[in-house]
Amino acid sequence: MAGDREGLSPPRGRPPVLFPLFAAADTLPGVGAKAAESFAGLGISRPRDVLFHLPSAGISRRAVARLADLRPPETATVTVTVQRHIAPAQRGRPWRVVCTDGTGDLTLVFFHARQHWIESQLPLGQPCVVSGKVELFDGLAQMVHPDHILRPGDPPPPAFEPVYPLAGTLTQRTVARAAAAAIDRAPALPDWIDPALKSREGWPDWTTALAAAHAPTGPQDLSLRAPARTRLAYDELFAHQMTLALVRRDRRRAAGRASVGDGRLRAQVLAALPWPPTAAQRRAVEEIAADMASPHRMNRLLQGDVGSGKTLVALLSLLIAVEAGGQGVLMAPTEILARQHLAALAPLADAAGVRVALLTGRDRGEGRDQVLADLAAGLIHILVGTHAVFQPGVVFDDLRLAVIDEQHRFGVAQRLELGAKGDRPDMLVMTATPIPRSLALAQFGDMDLSVLDEKPPGRQPIVTTALPDGRMDDVVARLDAALTRNARAYWVCPLVEESEAVDLTAAEARFQALRARFGDRVRLVHGQMPPEARDAAMADFAAGRAQLLVATTVIEVGVNVPEATIMVIERAESFGLAQLHQLRGRVGRGTASSSCLLLYHEPLSEAGRRRLQILRDSDDGFRIAEEDLAMRGAGDVIGTAQSGLPRFRVADLERQADLMAMARQDARALLETDPQLASDRGRAVRTLLWLMEQDRALRLMSAG
Incomplete structure (x- = not known):
């Protein structure tokens, strides 16, 4: 392992102070076998995972003194007296509980409720506090399945209540209770963040940040910029970058051979x-x-x-x-x-x-x-x-x-x-x-990076336009005129064969149609062809024996025919931004002016329209990659399965690239000043690596 030789790996065993956080999830109150199974659907198996399962939204609850002051529709907390129970008249109808406070009435509605439960929760003649969404139904105020039913002396629900992502049979109450118990188990740990950085950013201590992130007081506390959330995101990113820095240093220290050329x-x-x-x-x-x-x-x-x-x-x-x-x-x-x-x-x-x-x-x-x-x-x-x-x-x-x-x-x-x-x-x-900087740091942070952000002289800009595929006849006619002038063109389709399940054009069918029009000037290339046939078609196109190459995305990368000046991409809305940019890059490689036509099928979705607009507006691959990241998310852009891109629970790679860069700089600086991680902060960082399970990543990545 990277650190074993240097004596800087995390301790051989997990620090005992973290043991309570790595117990099974069903050791938390209210988490039985069924809830544990549902938690597993969210990737949660221990209290430690619950700590980083943060609320994704919140509900504002207004405390209303009198029913007469309700303003439906709103989420409100009111004190009422139960006036009467109305049992369902027939199967499938709800229970109704009519309540009043003297200034107005409120009907509570329950589907599939049992009589015993209704009578025990809402006894006749008794005052109670109910909280939930109030709506008007036939002019009368009603609340379907109140979120809270409390006694007048109970603590009231918060004015702003967190809402957690759920799965399976989980309820908000189950998750909130588990989160509160997990926070109680979280030990006070020595801080691993550089004190100057923590002070400059105004970040709270780790346990304070956890408590605040799980108890937002308003929408501002759910923001990525909220100090508590930013600090927790930084912890994740810093642990990841520490691992990459250790691996990178181990690789750099690995003996190599000096290769010095004379030029x-x-x-x-x-x-x-x-x-x-x-x-x-x-x-x-x-x-x-x-x-x-x-x-x-x-x-x-x-x-x-x-x-x-x-x-x-x-x-x-x-x-x-x-x-x-x-x-x-x-x-x-x-x-x-x-x-x-x-x-x-x-x-x-x-x-x-x-x-x-x-x-x-x-x-x-x-x-x-x-x-x-x-x-x-x-x-x-x-x-x-x-x-x-x-x-x-x-x-x-x-x-x-x-x-x-x-x-x-x-x-x-x-x-x-x-x-x-x-x-x-x-x-x-x-x-x-082109990989956005935040993803490059996450995926390749253990490597040194060289970026080519200029194009060689002589490259012509590519004119990019978009047309609906209803104008196919016009497109083919314009292509005919271009081929008559000895132009060479690509025509890219999203599939190899027609499919009943997917309404996309197939390369085989388009090839047959274009071959009928242009004869022997057309060739076909796709990944399922025998390599010999594929190479022969490519060779004919490169040599000019063929002028039109119908293809799938097999030509996306590396195909270099400088004489090709036209790119037609059919059903362009079905491709990702980066893929469209790569396909467009097959033309414009010579000195002649080139064009790219994006054929789309109407109606276009908003996302599809935005993708095509970005392609028309820019030919900067790095800007396009950033837009792609913003639209699709990190995993989709790179392909998480093949990239080994880390999965962060709190950090957002798309919108916190600045934090990733800061974490990388901090990790490298720490290893420069404390190569053995032997200082107080270094030992705290070892604990962080165990907490974030980067001990496993260290072992895995040292093989890479």
């Missing part, structure tokens, strides 16, 4: 470029070169928008490994993408006299054997391929740098297998999907 090969490639690299590309290469020259293993994420020039940065980085006397490998998730990388790298590598080869799962026979033999002999300097590059039998002479493209499509185990192919090679991970 000779890079200079030859740069001289062969039609225009100079952007400042962002130069900065990224400098950062990577510095990492590779250090004695520690590099673990860096290169993040760039569509068309920002990641491939050039990858090549220049791989050339550092070659200049240092070693080899590099570039692994892509699909064969199409691997071949695209090869096509982009080979001419530039040739200019520097560097040999590049391809290896995919489809390669067989003598050709494959020759590639493997040359690779092992060091005759191949850069290998490009799919997951085939880390299979048994693939041996490098001296692997110095592994570059992984679209890393989220590869698991941790696959990255480790690739890393094991060399003697402690450096690792560069690339993603073409």
Whole structure:
């Protein structure tokens, strides 16, 4: 484990002071087997989980002195006397209890109530306090299923009552009672937050924050900016960032090999470029070169928008490994993408006299054997391929740098297998999907980050328009005119085959329709085709033997045909924002002006309309990613299952990016000044890691 060697992992056993919070949920009052099962549906199995299950809303209750002062509809608390019970006249009808206070009447309505319960809760002639929503029914005030029935001497319900998310058979009363008991169990703990930060932000102590978050006095206390909630969110984010900082430090301390290039090969490639690299590309290469020259293993994420020039940065980085006397490998998730990388790298590598080869799962026979033999002999300097590059039998002479493209499509185990192919090679991970800063810090906080936020010169802006699919004939006619002028175009559909269950256009059907109109100029590409057929269609399109490529989202990433200038996306409203941006990025890659047409099916939902509007307004992938995050949430944007994105109970990644950045800075600063976590604050942080269950994350992430 990361910390075992350094003596800075959380204690081997959970601190006894936390034991009461990690008991079973059914040890809380009012939580029986059924309630425990319902709590489990909310991901709650212990008192500790209940502490962080905060109210999501609140009910304002007005204390009303006289029934005559009620203003239906409103939620009110009133004192009344029970006048009479009216039993249901027939099955399925409600019990009615008529109450009065001399200034007016109020009818309490109960469905499925038992006579014994009604008579015991609301005895005839007795005064009682009832609270709930009062509405008018046939001109008479009534309250259906009061929230509270109390005796006049009982404590009244609060003026603002918290409302918790529920599941199964849970009631508000059950959750509130469990929360109160869990708060009673919460021990006073030494504070893990930096005192200066806590004072500056005006945050309360941990136990005070818990009590306040569960007892809001008004809507302002439910806000993300409420001091109690902000402090609890920060605790979560800080614990997560501490874990990432520990893992990052462990990786940085892991012995690597210094790979120092002399710049000779890079200079030859740069001289062969039609225009100079952007400042962002130069900065990224400098950062990577510095990492590779250090004695520690590099673990860096290169993040760039569509068309920002990641491939050039990858090549220049791989050339550092070659200049240092070693080899590099570039692994892509699909064969199409691997071949695209090869096509982009080979001419530039040739200019520097560097040999590049391809290896995919489809390669067989003598050709494959020759590639493997040359690779092992060091005759191949850069290998490009799919997951085939880390299979048994693939041996490098001296692997110095592994570059992984679209890393989220590869698991941790696959990255480790690739890393094991060399003697402690450096690792560069690339993603073409711009990730909002808060998500990048949450998901990749253990990595160093390089961002490409400029586009190379010569790239033309893409004109984006949206049309209803009812104008399909006009679209096809305009496409006909463009193809006559030798244009090349993509036509993207959301499905491969027609489906009765889903009302979306299928690529197969659209291909047949366009083929009938344009003949042999049309090709089809989708993920279910045999790789040979897919490659042949792509090759025809890239070479100009075909002018129109009908495809699914298999072309979303990496496909690079600079001559393609038209992108039609059918049923555009069914795609996510980031996906639409990636698809649009398949055009505008050459020097000719390009266009993207978003075809939508009416009526458009409000969310669909907003997505298309954002695409028309902006081509900035990072702004689009932020909008996507705001609209869809963190898990949907990245894909929680594959990303390992943490699930926070209190913190909101979409709206608390500033807190995440603050937590990251704080965690790194603490490890600089207290590397053993041995100070008073360091020991408090160890307790926090146990409380937030980051002990498990430390063990898991040290393998990544």
